[in-house]
Amino acid sequence: MTETLFLTSDDVAGLATPAEYVDAVREGYRQRGEGAPAEPRTKLLNADPKGMLTSYAAVLPDTGAMGGYMYAAGFGATDAWFMTPLFDAESGEPLALLDGASMNPYKTGAAGAVGVDALAREDASTLAVIGSGAQARGQLRATATVRDLDSVAVYSPTRENREAFAEEMDGALDASVEAVDAASEAVRDADVVVTATTASEPVFDGDDLSPGAHVTAMGQYNPEKRELDTTTIERATYVPDLRKRATTDAGSFIHALEAGVVDESHVHAELGDVVAGTAPGRQSDDEITVFDSGGTGIETVAAASLLHERASAEGLGTTIEFLPASEALTGRD
Structure with a gap:
C-alpha cells in the first residue's frame, strides 16, 4: 500500500506564480526535445x-514524474471535470491526484509563453490577444513573464467581455491593455498574437500579420475547427507542441x-526540439512564426509536479x- 496526496x-x-509555471513547463519541453515520451490527446x-x-x-524523467489529464466535458451535467494523476517516474507509484481544472489556464498559458520565448523576437513588446476568457488571461499573464510588453490590444466579439478583460489586465500588468473593436485592429x-477562443473559423486575416510577428494559437484541437487561416500557416514557420498533432487534430494545419x-x-x-536546441527557432527578424498549442501531457505533468512539491512542503x-496490483489482484477479501 502507498500513500498518495489528493x-x-x-x-x-496560489502555490506557484506564472513565471514558475513557465520555468517548469519549459523544462518539460526541454526533456521532450531530448526524447521524453508524450502522446497527443x-x-x-x-x-x-x-x-x-x-x-x-x-513521462518527464528528469522531473521525476509522469501522468497527464483525463477529463469529461458535456454529458448530462453540461460541464467539465479535470483529473490529473501524477506518478513517480522511477518507481511508478502514484504520487498525487489533483483536481486539475484550476491549474489549466496557468499550465496552458505557460506552454504558450514557452512558445513565445522560443520563437518570438527578443525585442517583442506589443501583443494582440484574441479572446477574453480564463485561457486568454492565463496566456497574457504568462507571456508577460518572458517579454517586456509595452502594450496589449484585446479583441473578442462581446464588447463587455473585452472591456472587462482590458480593465482587469491593465491593472494587473505593467503594460497598457486596451480593448479594440476589431481583430484586424489588434493584429496589425x-x-x-495570441488566439485563445472557441471559434470554429479563423479569427483574423493572415495578411494582417506584420513581418516578424509570432502567433500562439491555443484555442482549438479539432480537425474540423481552426483559429488560423491558410494564409497564416503558409506564411509561417510552423511549430506544433507535438508533431503527431499536425495531421490529427491541428485544424489550422489540416x-x-x-x-x-x-x-x-x-x-x-x-516546440521541444527548439527548446532543447536540436532544431533552430527563429532565424530572421522578418520571419513569421506559429506555435500551435493544442495541449499535451508535457505541460500538465510539469505543472502538476510543481504543485505537488509545493503542496507537500506546505x-x-x-x-x-x-x-x-500485486496485492490488489491476489483475491483478498
Missing part, C-alpha cells in the same frame, strides 16, 4: 448525452494541407491509499 482546487490555488465522443472523454499523457503591427498551400514538410519542428492536501 489535492483540491483550493489546495493548489485521445478523444472519445458520445452522442447521447453529447459529451467528450479526453486523455493525454507524458503586433509583435505577438485545412492548409487540404487546401494545398503546404505539405507535411512544412512542420518545422516540435502540508496541504489529503492522503489517500492505493494498493499495488
